[in-house]
Amino acid sequence: MSRTSSVKNAETLAAFLHSDSRPPVLRELSRQNNHRFQAPLNLAIIGCGYWGPNLLRNFQDLPHCRVTTICDPDNDRLSAVRSLYSDLNASTDCTEVVASSEIDAVIIATPLRSHFPIAKAALEAGKHTFVEKPIAASSCEAEELNSLARRQRLTLMVGHTFLYTAEVQKLNELITCGAIGRLLYITARRMHDGLVRKDCNVLWDLAPHDLSILAYVLRKSPARVLCSGHGYLRPGAEDVVSLQLSYNDGLFVTILCSWLNPRKIREMTFVGTKGMIVYDDLEPVGKLRIYARPPDSRLSVPAQPVSIDHLDKGEPLRVECQHFLDCVRNETTPLSDGSSGSALIRILEAADESLILRKAVELESR
């Protein structure tokens, strides 16, 4: 295989990649006047810890909605947020907030165990509901939220934020059009030191990001999961896990998650018959790197790197928040709807079971 043909293949791929730098979800943003209802939606943000204020900032910046209320049982958190947004109503009681007739939609950014009771109360009170990932602490809870939302004809969306990045949108296009051929295997590493959660293990905290990306770009579910891990920081709750997913067509995926790693790592590698893609979310530019192999070459022929650094730099969380508003107004199904949240929980449950049983667990039989 000549180097010239290898470089040419890389150039063709680069041209393809540069042809459309606006992912469909971002393009949706420009269609803001398509809304059926023009009155601004009144929102409440429930949970004002680390992530809630990020959601608040993004919703506050968007047209056609206004955050009127914040809620957190911790008065210090409420005061900290109100020092930045003094005109917001503040409450320590989420029951009162979800029942309020002034609120059209509720945004939940609380710890995992409280997602279900708050989201259930919100849907029962007729509010459109956005819940942070993971949608609930069990698949039964997630299913109940889904049927409630369907029954009430309300929007239920889960915060699978990475789906709203330009990189994952581009990754989806590349995998779908076969740019790197048939997928052989995928690895993911999501690790850092610190930011340990008290109410779940690292699997439920970090793996949802990778699992949501995989479900989106692969459009299929694993048949089997095998998970092992250890709780060094807190016995009984794993802070490092290795999760293997096997698919019926032979594709296999390995995900490594840790709260106990000196370096922050957010990386996925997709290996295919025609090339490979590395998605490194911590790269300031060129988060997606493509490695192309010359056409019809053997797998042993080294692939040439093609870097992409032109993707839209807009904040994914803003895209996600806008998408929620669009779905409420246009009565459309979110990209990360309740069902996708529920499917993800079934994988996490199977992985938990595998951790306990110390053997692979079939997903289809569950």
Ligand SMILES: NC(=O)c1ccc[n+]([C@@H]2O[C@H](COP(=O)([O-])OP(=O)(O)OC[C@H]3O[C@@H](n4cnc5c(N)ncnc54)[C@H](O)[C@@H]3O)[C@@H](O)[C@H]2O)c1
């Ligand atoms: N999508 C993402 O990229 C992303 C990033 C970070 C966190 N998250 C998710 O957001 C959620 C919150 O994470 P965090 O890091 O902000 O946690 P956090 O512990 O920093 O904040 C949670 C806040 O919720 C409050 N709270 C607890 N129970 C409540 C209740 N019943 N009503 C109102 N408030 C309540 C707590 O007092 C706290 O201030 C988690 O589900 C997490 O997985 C998502």
